[in-house]
Amino acid sequence: MKTYEPSRSPCPIGRASRVLGDRWALLVMREAFLGAERFEDFIQRLPISRAALTSRLGMLVDAGVLERDPPAARRAAYRLTSAGRDLVPVYAAMAEWSEKHLFPEGRTAAPWEAR
Secondary structure, three states: OOOOOOOOOOOHHHHHHHHHOOHHHHHHHHHHHOOOOEHHHHHHHOOOOHHHHHHHHHHHHHOOOEEEEOOOOOOOEEEEOHHHHOOHHHHHHHHHHHHHHOOOOOOOOOOOOOO
């Protein structure tokens, strides 16, 4: 199970990579930006196992970018915190960089815009 343990790195990129340096964490956050809130929303949108999703959601809650509402409920909603919402420009910059450098000329990327 993936858990969050804060980094002691003096480098801000190193610390951020502890939260966002995992493929599934990046994609779970993307789906949260696009409106997913319930566990089943994430499962339907991502090719991720239930165990991996449970692990990543817990890690993102522990890191303070998502919150579980209500915290102890079996069917909780996962919502972006203010720290999570502050990542929107980071994701927009990643999308812009990817469109510029990772798509062949003439191919367009699927639109990405946080809600």
